[in-house]
Amino acid sequence: MSVPPTPSAPALPTPPSTSSRLRPALEWCAVPARLLLAGVLGYAAVTKIGDPAATVRAVRAYDLLPGWLETLVGRGLPAFELVLALLLLTGVALRLAASVTAGLLVVFLIGIVSAAARGLEIDCGCFGGGGPTEDPAYTAEIVRDSLLLALAVGLAALGTSRLAPRPRAPQPPAATETGSSRTAARRAQAEKARYASALDAHRSRLRLVSLGAAVALLAAPLAAIAVAEATEPAPPVVVPAAATASGGIAVGSASAPRTLVVFEDPQCPYCGELERGESADAIAAAVEAGSVRVEYRLRSFLGDESVRAVAALAAASDEGKFPEFHRALYEHQPEERTGGYTVEDLLEIGRGVGLTGDSFEQAVRSQKYAPWARQVDEQASKDGNTSTPQLRLDGSVVDADTMFDAGALRTLLG
The missing domain is CATH 3.40.30.10 (Glutaredoxin)
Structure with a gap:
């Protein structure tokens, strides 16, 4: 006498991990973080973009780069900051934008710490102006940029945010029951293949978005440098009779x-x-x-x-x-x-x-x-x-x- 098979117990759902439970809250926290970074970078760009010569002088005051590179950085930095601000504001290619922002803040911190260590008395030039000053504020600038760096690193690690456009990921196929028929097994295999194809397409779209953001980050400063070079005013310079060859x-x-x-x-x-x-x-x-x-x-x-x-x-x-x-x-x-x-x-x-x-x-x-x-x-x-x-x-x-x-x-x- 045959014994009927014992029906298998339904699989218990796997409890979500702690990180999975926290992720929605972290994605909401990412919204004010990226808006703050976007606001700071946007304000920095707007205060500098109308006077590239002043930004060049601010970069030169750090005395860290060769002359030709000081000019390029001073002319291109405001446009670079502006594009970064727009990417953070919209949330497009967030991981890339946050990573680049973190790198930029590290560069700023190196410059400020270096200036302080060498005894220079300069304004950081982060929000226009820059150059020599009688009252440098290195401590406040280092604290500010360090806090912004922590936000940027956190955003880069998270990689996503609420209220930000992102290509929708395909849903994985539903799990099949144990002991399913051969037809059901073939259907499940076909669903897995379609999912793999959709996942590849999704990843390709993400790569295209990141590539577009990277191109914008590269093209904006290059365009700004070209515009500054083409539109740099060249007023006639009348030299006083008593002036020396070195400008004194x-x-x-x-x-x-x-x-x-x-x-x-x-x-x-x-x-x-x-x-x-x-x-x-x-x-x-x-x-x-x-x-x-x-x-x-x-x-x-x-x-x-x-x-x-x-x-x-x-x-x-x-x-x-x-x-x-x-x-x-x-x-x-x-x-x-x-x-x-x-x-x-x-x-x-x-x-x-x-x-x-x-x-x-x-x-x-x-x-x-x-x-x-x-x-x-x-x-x-x-x-x-x-x-x-x-x-x-x-x-x-x-x-x-x-x-x-x-x-x-x-x-x-x-």
Whole structure:
């Protein structure tokens, strides 16, 4: 007598893993994370994209790259950040966008840490501006970028987010019952083959989306570099008669045995402190004694106010009144970035030192030497000047303690 087969117990469903249970919550958490990263990168791009020359100066201030690469990075970075922001905002190719963002933040952190370690005093230039500053905020910048890096790494590891378009993955075929007929087995095999084909097509679509995102990330900065190169303004540069070949204004005898190069920005408060103090008297005395020739290399990284002031200094040099106007300029120095050194301010300062002729007034009003001011600022940046004031005596940098100690400076200048 045959015993009927015992029916098999239905398979118990496999409980979802902890990571599977958490994934929906993590995908919702990914939404504010990617929006925050998109907002930061988008704001950074918008603040820089209209002034690629300023971004180039900001990159150059780190003194880490060769000159040609500094120009390419400065011109292409804002567009690169903008495309990254759009990818994060939409959630397209999220894993790729988050991974690239993480890499970019690592590069930023390396630059900031390197600048701090080398004693440079620069603004990071993350949101426009950049270049030398009297008040670097390295700690805050490192903390900020480290937190953003953690978000980017988390997004890259997760790879998906809610509220983001993504090609729908095919559903796996339903499990077949044990002991099914030969026909059912063939049907199950065909379903598995169709699923494998659909899965391959799904993966191909994902690869195409990632490839498109990668192409956009590459093409955007290249296009920005090409546009910047094609549209870079080339105003006529009128050079003041007293200018040196290196872009300075020389004061003193050409036969003096020593040369002192002074890097200054008319808005720099420490430059004002130097020029209103006894150190300026020590420099003037050395010039008067014929032991030193001074070359003023004028910077204008603090904005249009500085450009106007440098252009006015060049106009004063044409009239033989550079030293007098230079000193008076610092005696009336406005606070940094407050809109000072207006044309009327500069003309009033000029009248105080006897610059009352039409030629000076016309040069100041027309900003005749503004292109030259920007050109020499660019040259000073290329020559490695990263802070103001800076003194270089016969090519050697004078340390800050000596620079602000009139007695020590007088001894050094002989």
